[in-house]
Amino acid sequence: MATASDAPNQGFRLSQLIYDTRYRSLTIQVVVFILVMGGMAWLIDNTVQNLQQLGKDFNFGFLFNRAGYDIGQQLIPYTNDSTHGRAMLVGLLNTLWVSLLGCVAATVLGIVIGVLRLSNNWLVGRLMTVYVEIFRNIPVLLWILVALAFLTEVTPAPAAYRVNAETGEAQASMLLFDNVAITNRYTAVPAAEFTRGLGAIETPLAPISLNFLALAAVVIASIWFNRRLVANANKVQETTGFRPVTWWKSLLILFGPAIALLVALGFHLVPPELKGFNFTGGVNVSNAFVALWLGLTLYTAAFIAEIVRAGILAISKGQTEAAFALGLRPKRTMNLVILPQALRVIVPPLISQYLNLTKNSSLAIAVGYLDLRGTLGGITLNQTGRELEAILLMMLIYLAISLTISGAMNVYNKSVKLKER
């Protein structure tokens, strides 16, 4: 037997990179980094080569060329003489518009259904369960198509509203004192007009209506004053124990100035009128938009209802019992005790539902609603043949929208989070 071996050589050996725990994690990181970079380099190199082979270049100049096509729904002025860039903007606004309305409606509907699902009324509770299970288990695309099919097949054509010269009657009649016409193409609603309007500021992006700005300013000021009033009432109640009557003052502050302004501007509604093939004069809300909005709303509301239910169930039963013991009725218990605490559980998953709804709005193409996917990723891509540029740009825009929503919602989440000291 040999004597005890020498102390190990202290020099660095290559095998230490794998077997020595001091270096191993570093080795793994370096290898992974090289692999990721290599993968990216391969992808980019491949793209460049393929583009070269096809003789295509990579530039965004097409955004400044004439688009040449028309878009059904435009939130900002657009004609077929506008550029592809502007068409993209119109599409982007259409995406944001349907997403915004969808998020708002889905939230309201979702909260109502989520709360009602916990109702003690057996029938109401089960009905809501059925709603949730039906809507969240069928793909949203089908809901959108069903909504469109329903709107197109069930409602009358615009021509059905025409008065027959012989009989003096029309097949279909308008609703709400001849103000609203639901047709298989769109819902025609009255347009708002001002006889003594303030005009608009022309900007390169879109004309900004001064009437609207004035109204917004008045409403914001009214809300601020109303808050002051309520705060003052709270103060009085805390010091004297007697709460002054505020409801009529609130009503007056909230609605008085706005109504006065509308009267001063000569606000009136212009009902739509059937002229030639279609209704004109009013605003035509296309069925494609309504179908998309309805499909997204009903579908997402089912998920939000479940999130709300989970949030409410997460609050200990003791809270409810304590509130009842204090003499609060069930509705006030829900509003004052349960929901505020449930929000911190509800908000984070709600963010991802908002993101889902926004991304799902790209299904608009199925019903011919020209959103960002339909303009930039559809017609523009097809007419210019700039697949790579258009798709990359579209991905970037959706990413930016999603990050913005998620950022804004995170700020809100911080504000409703349990304050720990």
Add this chain to the structure above:
Amino acid sequence: MKKTVFLGTLAAAGLTAGMAAATTLEDVVARGELNCGVNTGLVGFAAPDANGNWTGFDVAVCKAVAAAVLGDASKVKYVPTTGQTRFTALASGEIDVLARNTTWTFSRDTDLKLDFVGVNYYDGQGFMVRKDLGVTSAKELDGASVCIQTGTTTELNLADYFKANNMSYQPITVDSNAEGEQQYLAGACDAYTTDASGLAATRAAFADPENHVILPEIISKEPLGPAVRHGDNQWGDIVMWTLNALIAAEEYGVTSANVEELSKGTENPEINRLLGVEGELGAMIGLDKDFGKRAIMASGNYGEIFAATIGESTPIGLARGLNAQWTQGGLLYSPPFR
């Protein structure tokens, strides 16, 4: 250092891969099958029948090319493409030839890097409306809702036409002919616009074709033809001369019935060259000398194909019109086989 070597190897691998890329002809022969991009379903032009077999005017082009290149007209894989996906499918190599009533335009030929090899149908954009609407001219469509397929040249023509005539319209965008048909029939639009041939084909599939009229105005030139990728001229020549063989065959009276007999040799040297009895035309484009004969045998000459798929005896009932031979006052004119 290591990274540089690694990237260098990658780049080299990429380069060799690029250089080793085979020609389309070699690809097709190696695969033993032609990938042909067709319409998702337009009766008469390209639509699967009850047994799932594709038939139609554009499908016949695919069959002729497959017969010329592979010797078997059935060796075709039909890839249904929409107005939106067709060019990407061709550029990416998913399909070898695009035979999908595609309009030959300057920018598609140049900027989109396609090569149109000829015209198999001279078409123009028209409008279809319900008869009870009482409209007799497209000029009366001011304010109408118009169904329009997205991603097509018709979209741009429509905008131009209404602008030129100082009229307004409401575009109802649809993704495919089937969706347009459904929307039009449901009354979601007053008029449906696409190529006049497409309108006739669509109307033929209606339950009540007699209640719909195609307005007389043709608002654009739509030369429809097969397209291939830019840059592979040999493949482009093959598709071009296969199509020309079909057109020339009609001109010289070569039909699927008499091709076998004529290929034994005739007095007409042009027919002999076309059918490979004389000369080595096939070898000049990388095929054998019988390619023309096989193309004609696939589904007959141009006239036979037209009559069988979209002609006046079919439900679609299109007249030859511009698509007659030049000798009959039409525009079809094949360069000589020489």
